Amino acid sequence: MARILLVDDSRTSRKILRTILEGDGHTIVGEATNGEEGIEMYLDLKPDLTTMDITMPVMDGIEALKQIRNLDANSKIVMVTAAGQRGKMLEAVKYGAADFIAKPFEPDYIVNVVNKLTK
Amino acid sequence: MLTTAQADRINMLQATMDKRFGDIAVEQGFLTNEQVSTLLSLQGNSYLKFIQTVIDKGYLKLEDIDNVVGDFKRENGYSYEDIEALKSGDIDRIINVFVKTDNEYYDSYFAIMIRNINRFISTDISFGSPYVCKEIKNDCIASQCLNGDHDVFVCISADNKDLLVVADAYAKEEFEEVDEDAYDSVCEFINCVNGLFASKLSTSDIDIDMLPPVFFNNSIIKTNDSYYVQPVTICNKQINVIVGIDSAIFIEEA
Known part of the structure; x- marks a missing residue:
């Protein structure tokens, strides 16, 4: 089972993701509330997979994705998006996002995405 | 579809035999099988539950419901389709009305x-x-x-x-x-x-x-x-x- 870092400014979103992923046997190794904090925690924790919200204050998810991928080309980062963020999704693909999770969250879909990337 | 007297009779008969309400209604000739099927498909409909409660509590008689719904329709300027949408409990139909x-x-x-x-x-x-x-x-x-x-x-x-x-x-x-x-x-x-x-x-x-x-x-x-x-x-x-x-x-x- 994977060690996962959650990066999302919304406590509610992190809580829902934690419940879904822990329910599938994964371990949440850390929670960051913006991109900047996410980069620091990534370097410190070296998770198997990171979920990264796109819209966040201080530093958004796209910038954090870009910086983490520059530091570690093997990083697996799944972007968390609200539906309708088409432009941001294309940008995330360009910078090496491994996959996407859309809100509202569908537990089965999330588990499939994470398991596919971490097995 | 049913009068109060018919519903009362079915309730009375149901108390004396192990049969479903719909089966008794068909046996007594009050409803057809098709009508029972339609009613079963509406089970859980909040409008019907509300009407049933209003009748059970004695606030209105079954015979008065149509008049009350008619008054409500006129007072609010609703069409027949609007009222049917409300009765359906279908959120998409209700959104389209309001x-x-x-x-x-x-x-x-x-x-x-x-x-x-x-x-x-x-x-x-x-x-x-x-x-x-x-x-x-x-x-x-x-x-x-x-x-x-x-x-x-x-x-x-x-x-x-x-x-x-x-x-x-x-x-x-x-x-x-x-x-x-x-x-x-x-x-x-x-x-x-x-x-x-x-x-x-x-x-x-x-x-x-x-x-x-x-x-x-x-x-x-x-x-x-x-x-x-x-x-x-x-x-x-x-x-x-x-x-x-x-x-x-x-x-x-x-």
Whole structure:
């Protein structure tokens, strides 16, 4: 089972993701509330997979994705998006996002995405 | 389909034999098999449950229901189709009757919001028609702006602790106060709805981007233009869904 870092400014979103992923046997190794904090925690924790919200204050998810991928080309980062963020999704693909999770969250879909990337 | 006397007789017979209500109704010649099937498909319909309760409690007789519904229809200027939509309990049909503005984007937004309240927050909801407003004060306001081809302001606001009806249901926990965590839950719900709205607009090549949500206590939502307010009652708690499209909105402390 994977060690996962959650990066999302919304406590509610992190809580829902934690419940879904822990329910599938994964371990949440850390929670960051913006991109900047996410980069620091990534370097410190070296998770198997990171979920990264796109819209966040201080530093958004796209910038954090870009910086983490520059530091570690093997990083697996799944972007968390609200539906309708088409432009941001294309940008995330360009910078090496491994996959996407859309809100509202569908537990089965999330588990499939994470398991596919971490097995 | 059934008179009160017929229903009473079936109830009386059902007390003396191990048969279902519908089977007895058919045996007695009160209903056809097709009518029973139709009625079974309507089981769980809130309008029928309400009417049944009104009759059971003795507030009205079955014979009076049609007259009362007729009066309600006339007083409110509803058509036959409007009343049938209300009776159906089908949220999409009800939205089509009530949620009407002079702008298709507002109609579309409110429809998405109400469907998702029904999906994620509670099925115990009622709502009137949206109205135009320039200024409203609420104790608690959770908001998000979207910008791009259109500038959109959205908030869910309420007085006292009524906003918790959304916060509790979406986060699946019980908040005691409308604190930062409760606001986070409401903001996250708005974010999801706004994403669905943005997704719908993108099919018409309209691109809008979402900014991080923000919340305000005891404030006035103002504009020099106008915005729409959609009142929604959820589990007896009153919230306002406020949307301003291409209107400059200001939030001022009350």
